[in-house]
Amino acid sequence: MKKILLAIVVMLLLFSLISIGHFSFFSKDYRAEVTNEIDTIELDLAGANATILTKNQDYVEAKLKGKGKVSLSKKDDTIEIEYDRRWYEFFNFGDRTELIITIPENYNRDLEFDVRSGNINFELSKDMELHEFKMDVRSGNIRIDSLQANKAELDVNSGNVNIKHVTGQLEIDVSSGNISIQVDDLIGDIDAEVSSGHIALDLPDDSDFTLSGEISSGNIHNRFPLNNEVREKNRLRGTHGTGQYNIDLEVSSGSIEIK
Numbered sequence: 731m732k733k734i735l736l737a738i739v740v741m742l743l744l745f746s747l748i749s750i751g752h753f754s755f756f757s758k759d760y761r762a763e764v765t766n767e768i769d770t771i772e773l774d775l776a777g778a779n780a781t782i783l784t785k786n787q788d789y790v791e792a793k794l795k796g797k798g799k800v801s802l803s804k805k806d807d808t809i810e811i812e813y814d815r816r817w818y819e820f821f822n823f824g825d826r827t828e829l830i831i832t833i834p835e836n837y838n839r840d841l842e843f844d845v846r847s848g849n850i851n852f853e854l855s856k857d858m859e860l861h862e863f864k865m866d867v868r869s870g871n872i873r874i875d876s877l878q879a880n881k882a883e884l885d886v887n888s889g890n891v892n893i894k895h896v897t898g899q900l901e902i903d904v905s906s907g908n909i910s911i912q913v914d915d916l917i918g919d920i921d922a923e924v925s926s927g928h929i930a931l932d933l934p935d936d937s938d939f940t941l942s943g944e945i946s947s948g949n950i951h952n953r954f955p956l957n958n959e960v961r962e963k964n965r966l967r968g969t970h971g972t973g974q975y976n977i978d979l980e981v982s983s984g985s986i987e988i989k
Contacts, residue, residue: 760792760802762809764833769807770840771833777815778848779828784835784855796827841879845870845889852877856895867891867907881918884909886927904929904984913937919976924948924984931977931988938971941979941988948981952988 764771771790773782777798790809794800798815813829833841835855842864843850852874860879865872867889876895883901884891891909899918902909910930916937922929933939933954943950943966956968966979979986 758794758800760794760800760811761789762802762804763789764809764837767807768804768809768839770809770842771837772808772810772842772844773831774810774812774844775829775848775850776813776846778813778845778850780813780848780850781828781830782850782852782854783830783832784837784853784858785832786836787832787834789834791832793830793832794828798827798829800829840864844868845872851875865891884911902929916975919978921976921978922986923980923982924986925982927984929984929986931986933988936971938974939977940969940973940975941977942967943979943981943986945981947983949985950979950981950988951985954988 790802790811792800792802792811792813794813798813801812803810811831835858838859838861840862841860844866845868847869849871850873852872854874854876856876856878858876858878861881863877863879863882865883866885866887868887870889872889872891874891874893877893877898878896879898881899881901882896884893885903886907886909887905889907891907893910894912896911896913897915897917900911900920900922902911902920902922904924904927906926908928910932912932913934916933916939920931920939922931937954941952941956945964945966950966952966954970956970957973959968960966977988
């Protein structure tokens with residue numbers, strides 16, 4: 731048993747040395763022009779420490795410093811950026827790998843984001859208004875400083891997601907994990923479902939909504955006073971303000987907080 735453990739340690743050290751030996755301190759750049767024919771930008775990231783920025787430019791660009799593989803493809807109406815790493819590259823001690831992706835600040839169509847693991851920071855311009863934003867997080871830590879979209883679909887299987895300064899319609903599905911959303915202005919419906927985990931919705935005090943909550947096992951915590959409130963073991967109903975927008979909540983196991 732000791733010999734097996736020793737062999738594993740030696741192998742990991744060798745892979746680490748190989749990775750360090752191949753570490754590149756020079757950036758590798760990948761670029762594609764965003765024309766009027768482009769309707770979707772897709773980001774597929776696995777094991778990345780990445781920052782997504784907006785700049786005054788007419789192209790999408792990915793800059794990689796360190797380990798891993800980036801591929802950028804342009805097909806029909808879609809630009810796709812993929813990043814992946816070999817399993818042994820995760821044992822590179824002192825790893826300083828960094829991926830920076832920039833997209834045009836005036837891009838106003840669809841942005842789709844799929845992350846399998848890693849730490850991802852979105853630093854999008856507050857003036858950027860997307861048509862649709864789709865996010866699928868299987869594992870990782872995600873931070874988005876600003877998100878304005880007609881519609882955002884947020885799917886969290888495992889991980890931690892923090893989104894601030896949000897406007898637009900929201901569809902949220904949490905299988906396991908935590909998501910915190912701070913809404914600047916409630917101007918669309920919210921549909922949220924949690925199987926196991928936690929959803930926190932931070933809404934403005936003057937929000938106008940009709941709340942409908944279904945609870946199988948778990949909790950819905952609401953700080954807003956509701957008109958025509960119905961509060962029972964397995965459901966919560968009521969309106970706040972004019973009741974203009976629908977907030978539909980479903981809790982199988984876990985919790986949803988409206989604050």
